[in-house]
Amino acid sequence: MTELRQAIEELVEKHLPDDSHFVVEVKLEEKLGKTRVLILIDSDEGVTIQACAKVSRAVSEELEAKEMVGEAYVLEVSSPGLDFPLGSKRQYQKNIGRELKLTLASGADVSGKLLEVDSEKVKLLVKKKEKGKKATEEEVLFPFAEIKKSIVQVSFK
Missing domain, CATH: 3.30.300.70 (RimP-like superfamily, N-terminal)
Incomplete structure (x- = not known):
């Protein structure tokens, strides 16, 4: 096969x-x-x-x-539907500027705006909310090796 x-x-x-x-x-x-x-x-x-x-x-x-x-x-x-996980660097590049939800190998979920992609990792702008404080945004790198699944989030704004 x-x-x-x-x-x-x-x-x-x-x-x-x-x-x-x-x-x-x-x-x-x-x-x-x-x-x-x-x-x-x-x-x-x-x-x-x-x-x-x-x-x-x-x-x-x-x-x-x-x-x-x-x-x-x-x-x-x-074509792959919106709920189909991203699988290639080219698919990630096509979605720069869009909101992604990553499921990491650790089991954690992270959402953020896709800023950059290279051959080994992606960079997301992630909102950090601490109790009693105003939410801040932080750029975070995620190696492809740590990403189990990536789904583009649909926005109806």
Whole structure:
């Protein structure tokens, strides 16, 4: 399954609309004798339905021509939802300026505004509230190795 997943990921990369698009994840699941191929793509400017349809058609044609997956399969191409954890540096960079909720390896949750990203860590502006005092903001670095999950927080302001 790992080799097939990698082969499909390479197909997807070949058929992305342009350099602003990238693969987030390729998942393969077996359900009731059918293989479900889930492809998540993202873009620095956001993903359109047209981009998903283009990738879906191109990948589907190649999967069938090369008989890479059994006859009974379901192919889904979409962008990751807001509740989908960030997984790559590129996804973090796309969300600079937005509020994130990090779940750390220690189990603690931290929320703050994403300020910077580099190859090893992220910098958040975190609000610190001490009892009886006015809340202050502090820039805090979090190495990727300590981050278990990162979710963009939706603001309706």
